[in-house]
Amino acid sequence: xxxxxxxxxxxxxxxxxxxxxxxxxxxxxxxxxxxxxxxxxxxxxxxxxxxxxxxxxxxxxxxxxxxxxxxxxxxxxxxxxxxxxxxxxxxxxxxxxxxxxxxxxxxxxxxxxxxxxxxxxxxxxxxxxxxxxxxxxxxxxxxxxxxxxxxxxxxxxxxxxxxxxxxxxxxxxxxxxxxxxxxxxxxxxxxxxxxxxxxxxxxxxxxxxxxxxxxxxxxxxxxxxxxxxxxxxxxxxxxxxxxxxxxxxxxxxxxxxxxxxxxxxxxxxxxxxxxxxxxxxxxxxxxxxxxxxxxxxxxxxxxxxxxxxxxxxxxxxxxxxxxxxxxxxxxxxxxxxxxxxxxxxxxxxxxxxxxxxx
Numbered sequence: 304x305x306x307x308x309x310x311x312x313x314x315x316x317x318x319x320x321x322x323x324x325x326x327x328x329x330x331x332x333x334x335x336x337x338x339x340x341x342x343x344x345x346x347x348x349x350x351x352x353x354x355x356x357x358x359x360x361x362x363x364x365x366x367x368x369x370x371x372x373x374x375x376x377x378x379x380x381x382x383x384x385x386x387x388x389x390x391x392x393x394x395x396x397x398x399x400x401x402x403x404x405x406x407x408x409x410x411x412x413x414x415x416x417x418x419x420x421x422x423x424x425x426x427x428x429x430x431x432x433x434x435x436x437x438x439x440x441x442x443x444x445x446x447x448x449x450x451x452x453x454x455x456x457x458x459x460x461x462x463x464x465x466x467x468x469x470x471x472x473x474x475x476x477x478x479x480x481x482x483x484x485x486x487x488x489x490x491x492x493x494x495x496x497x498x499x500x501x502x503x504x505x506x507x508x509x510x511x512x513x514x515x516x517x518x519x520x521x522x523x524x525x526x527x528x529x530x531x532x533x534x535x536x537x538x539x540x541x542x543x544x545x546x547x548x549x550x551x552x553x554x555x556x557x558x559x560x561x562x563x564x565x566x567x568x569x570x571x572x573x574x575x576x577x578x579x580x581x582x583x584x585x586x587x588x589x590x591x592x593x594x595x596x597x598x599x600x601x602x603x604x605x606x607x608x609x610x611x612x613x614x615x616x617x618x619x620x621x622x623x624x625x626x627x628x629x630x631x632x633x634x635x636x637x638x639x640x641x642x643x644x645x646x647x648x649x650x651x652x653x654x655x656x657x658x659x660x661x
Contacts, residue, residue: 308369309648310421312359312378313640314413316491316519316549316560317342319355323368324645332641333362348410349402355413356420375648376422378414379462379640380435382407382510388438388465389659390647393419393430397661407510409548411436431658433647434462436510440502445597459494459506460610466643467609467635468498482604485594485630487587487622489612490638491560492548493517495590497597505597507590512547515586518562518612521551522586553579566615584618588625595629602630609635 308330313320317339323331335358345351363370380391381401391397393415399405401412415432422430438461446454464486465479472479480501487495493515496506507514509522516522524547533543546555553565556579568576591606606626613619614636623632650656 307652308373309375309377309645309652310363310373311641311644311648312376312414312417312421313644314351314355314378314410314417316410319359319413319417320641321359321362322641322645323363323373324648326649327645329645331363331366331368333366335359335362347404347408349404349408349412349416351413352402352416352420356417359417359421360424370425373425373428375431375651376418376425376428377431377433377644377648378418379411379644380432380437381412381415382409382458383435383437383661385437385439385457386435386661387659388434388440388461390431390433390651390656391435391659391661393422393432394661397432406437409510429651429658431648431651433644434465436461438465438503440504441506442504445505456508456511457503457506458508458510459496459503460488460490460492460638461503462643463488463490463609463638463640464494464496464498464503466639466646467607470635470639471605471607471633483598483601484605484607485591485603486607486609487591488638489517489587489608489610489618491517491519491562491611493520493522493587493590493610493612495587495594497594499598499601505594510548514590516552516583518553518565519549519551519560521547521555553583562612563615566618569617580618581621584621585625588622591622591626592629604630606630606632607635608632610638613637 309324311322317337319335321333322329383400383406397415398419401415418430422428436458439457441457468484469479472482484498492509494506494509496503514522553562554560557565565576569580613634619634
C-alpha cells in the first residue's frame with residue numbers, strides 16, 4: 304500500500320468518530336464511544352487529548368491499519384481566531400490557542416490537538432484542520448450590535464455547511480458561488496447561515512447563545528434574566544457557561560446529550576419530550592426565516608437542512624412546514640464531516656489546494 308492514507312477525526316461530546324481513507328474509499332470506519340465516567344475527571348475538553356489519542360491509536364493497531372502509511376491526519380479545527388475558508392497546518396500558534404481555550408472551550412478544539420498528537424507519532428505525517436468553525440465571511444452590517452463594545456463573531460458549522468452547499472450545487476449542475484442558500488445544521492449545536500454567492504454573510508452565533516436551543520445549548524435566553532442569575536451569587540462563572548453550552552437545551556430538560564434519545568422518548572408517548580422538541584423545531588424555523596431578509600431583493604434558491612437531527616423525519620417535518628414557502632427545502636440527513644475531511648485530505652495529497660498558515 305502506497306503512503307497515501309488519510310486519517311480523519313471528528314471528536315464529539317461522548318464519542319470520537321474516525322475514518323481511514325485510501326484515495327476515495329474508506330478502508331476503516333469507527334465510532335469510539337466514551338463512557339461518561341471516563342470523561343468526568345477532565346476539567347476541559349483539551350485535557351482529554353492524551354486519553355482519546357491513545358484509544359485512537361489502539362483502534363488503528365487492533366484493526367491492522369498500516370499506521371506508517373498515514374500521510375495526512377485531519378480534523379475540523381476548533382475555536383480559533385477568525386480565518387478564511389481552507390485547510391490549515393496545525394502549528395505552534397494553533398496548539399497554544401486550542402490548548403489554553405483562548406477563544407472558548409468546546410469539544411471541537413480536540414480536533415486540532417488530536418491531529419497534532421497523532422501525527423507526531425507517525426514519521427512524516429502532517430497534522431491539518433479544514434474549514435474551522437471560525438471561518439469568517441460575514442458582511443460588516445451583520446457584525447454591528449446594540450452595544451459598541453460587542454461585535455458579532457462568526458462561529459458556525461463551516462465544514463458541514465459548505466460541503467452540503469457544494470453537494471447541492473453539484474446536484475443541480477450549478478456552482479456554489481452562483482447560489483443563494485439558507486443552511487441549517489442540526490447537531491449537538493445548531494447553526495443557521497445565509498450563503499450568498501459562495502460566502503457565509505450572516506449566521507447565528509450558536510456557541511455563545513444566539514439562535515435556537517439545541518441538544519446541548521440553551522440558545523437565546525432573556526438577557527435580563529441571565530444578568531440577574533449571574534449576580535445572584537448562586538452560580539460561578541463556569542457553572543453559568545455550562546448552562547449555556549454543554550448542559551443547556553435538551554440536556555437541561557432531559558439530562559441526555561443525545562437528541563435521538565429525546566426523539567425516542569417522544570415516539571414512546573412522552574408528552575414533555577414532544578412539546579420541547581416541537582419548541583426546538585419552532586425556534587429553528589424562526590431562525591431560518593430570519594435569514595430571508597439578508598438576501599434583499601435577491602431570490603433564495605433553496606433551504607438545506609443537514610446534521611444528525613436531520614435524520615428524524617418528524618422533527619424535520621415540523622421545520623419544513625413553517626419555512627417551505629420561502630424556498631425549496633432539501634434534506635441532507637447526517638453530517639458530512641468525515642467525508643468532507645477526507646476530501647480535503649485528498650486535495651492536499653494531489654496538491655490541488657494550498658496549506659494555509661494560522
